[in-house]
Amino acid sequence: MATTEPPEENGSVEQAPTSAALDRLLATMPDAVEHSEFQRGAPIVRIAPARLLEAMTFLRDDPACRFDLLSSLCGMDLSLTRTDGPRFDVVYHLYSVEHRHVLTVKIAVAEEQEAPSVTGIWVTANWHEREAYDMFGIGFAGHPDLRRILMPDGFDAFPLRKDFPLEGREKDHGCWRRPEDDDRYTYVAQAPEK
Amino acid sequence: MLGTRELEINLGPQHPSTHGVLRVKLKLDGETIVESDPVIGYLHRGCEKLGENRNYIQTEVYTDRMDYIAAINENLVYIEAVERLLGVEAPPRAQYMRVILAEFQRIASHLVWLATHALDIGAMSVFLYCFREREEILDLIEGYCGARLTTNAVRTGGMRLDFPEGWLGSAKAFCDEFPVRLKEYDTLLKTNRIWMGRTKDIGVITGERALAYGLTGPCLRASGVNYDVRKAMPYEVYSEIEFDVPLGSVGDTYDRYLVRLEEMRQSRLIILQAMEKMPQGPVMNKVPKRIKPPAGEVYVVNEGPRGELGVYLVSDGTDTAARCRFKSPCFVNLQALPELAKGHMVADIVALIGTLDIVLGCIDR
Structure with a gap:
């Protein structure tokens, strides 16, 4: 239109x-x-x-x-x-x-x-x-x-999305951490639960 | 029989000639650059994210941490965007003050560029002279707002305070002295065969190509394209001030040097005119304590020392921006580095990084 x-x-x-x-x-x-x-x-x-x-x-x-x-x-x-x-x-x-x-x-x-x-x-x-x-x-x-x-190349989240958390260290963020993963620079792109 | 192969080396991120934390992956054939790939992001602090989670007043202090060599210009463009959103204007005296401070900052920024660029290429003395002059400007800026680098000098709706007593006198004294000093540098460099050899015909870019790459500021004007935001879309009181926009013809490193040198002279003229024309009166307009612009969006551009500084603000009616985007001229200019460097010697990459006049804080935000 x-x-x-x-x-x-x-x-x-x-x-x-x-x-x-x-x-x-x-x-x-x-x-x-x-x-x-x-x-x-x-x-x-x-x-x-x-x-x-x-x-x-x-x-x-x-x-x-x-x-x-x-x-x-x-x-x-x-x-x-x-x-x-x-x-x-x-x-x-x-x-x-x-x-x-x-x-x-x-x-x-x-x-x-x-x-x-x-x-x-x-x-x-x-x-x-x-x-x-x-x-x-x-x-x-x-x-x-x-x-x-x-x-960084290995980063797996998108920081300017509105659901990107503002607090906490990347390592401790449960929603972005694979259970078997211990590397703080590896993430799983998943929206955090509200 | 000898085999030949391309060599890949890293320049930076911890290398003094990269002006911060820039890393360039170079692919060399002998000493000739075949490919170069700038790697950035080492100084990324998420200024845009901060701008979307802090209110408009709090965000201003982040702007002078972006381009820390030219903080006042960054302050000014952000505040102009907020003012446009809010629908307020600064009083005339404050607008003249902004122009004076912004032009002083431009001279200071160009002096840092000249100093470090000359140092990279091998002219040590110019470095020391330029920093002497820049120190005087930083003293002036400190005399106005109390800070040398992180100025936070501009307020929504005007300026916080008028110039202190005697400030204009010191500013005038600096402007009177400055042309002699500038002549000195020019003579030092133009009679230096190493300088001429290392800048002439190095990193040539045509005007058309420069525009396609989105280059702005002195890098674009050295290629002969007449685009200066102060003339094209005058902000503050630039429309009432007479000045020339220097243009280059070849578009090489030497032209970019000439353009910036002339810009310093023009900036001095702008300051002198602005000091003469500056009216008396208040420097601050009435602005609500809590800044809550009506919903809408605005994209404001200013002529920073490195090119077109842009701020895109989207308001949703609250005191925090829904989208806060900082367009950095350095980010865009650096993108042209691989094209400029192709086919040159590895030593020229240092001259080319210098001629683009990058500030990593501005690139990474």
Whole structure:
């Protein structure tokens, strides 16, 4: 469902914000856009995961959009708020050097699903996607080298998930410790019991 | 007949030229680098997790532990994100103060970069000179907020206090002295054949490739791409201040040196203008004691000394962020190291790590 206007009133924005790039995307591939809105003046668009690569390629190459810089890519765990939908979001922050405009793109990814990798569009996505995998366990289909980046290779949990415990030594954490295991750096990825 | 084989060696993580705890797995053919793979994470403290479990005020102190060479810039971008979420703004005088402090921090950060970069390549004296100047800036920063590195200088809604008496005078004195010193370093290095030989045409990257790699800051501008957040999306009072954005043409290590050197001069001009234009008035706006921004999200970018610092905050209406993401320019810039290093000699990897100006605290968060 695509919505162009009216933009939501949010924060201290006085005029109704507009985005030429967002309008262009809505005009060209309205069926790929699930939802679009403005938050504090910044355009945010949610895209169907299956159409992501197509939409991103368009956003990078279209002369009116020209988003040549992928400023940031991150995962997000929504298990506490979005209980009925997919668990994760992947959020892309795009910037265009030529037009000096920004766009936030989001896709939803369920726990057992993989997001399409955008490394073929922006090389910089490589490490960002590795970090999102490392922190949330989100898989990226088509990534050339998906392995952990910040945590040790043997680590078997995903620290930025909301159910990751905040206290206790890893060794003593029953839920992540195999009974036969005595090595404090080995974990079993299992959600702790609440 | 002699056999040849590729040699795999580790550079770091405990090596002084890696500027912290960076480990680079190198694959060498003789002395030529075939492949390099940076291994990071030794300094990972989970700043994002902390930001999602402590309230907005508590999280600010973690930001200056990330990029500890340029703490004020990190403070500033985080506070700007909180202010944008909350819908408050700093009073004009506080905005000018922020610009002055941020630019001083940029000069200090570039001085550390120049010092260590020159030291890595073999120019010892520059190291000592640069740290002398940086010491003066750290004294100024200490004179304002009481801390040299972990500044925590910026508050949501403004600044905690005005500059103390005599502070602006000392700042002015530093700015008057600084160009002479800068000229000195430039002369020291430009007449040094070793420096020129080890920086020119080393680690060339084109503008297009640099953008694809997501490079920002001086590394991107040295390749000729004009993207400076202070110009492109002015924050605070940068739109009222005149300054130039230096651009390189070749995109090699020497260009990155020239760009950063010129940035220091421009930062000095920004400070002088800001001190002149700074109005009188309050430095703090009314902000609720308990910061509970309305639900929503915001992504704020600032021009840090190393590139585009980003903070992505998602509020769910409570006093703790639902998602707190710190985009680190060093993390992104380091990713280009394998491409820069390919085909160069093993000794150049040290120059290349230096030219990217990485801070491991910022990379690992």
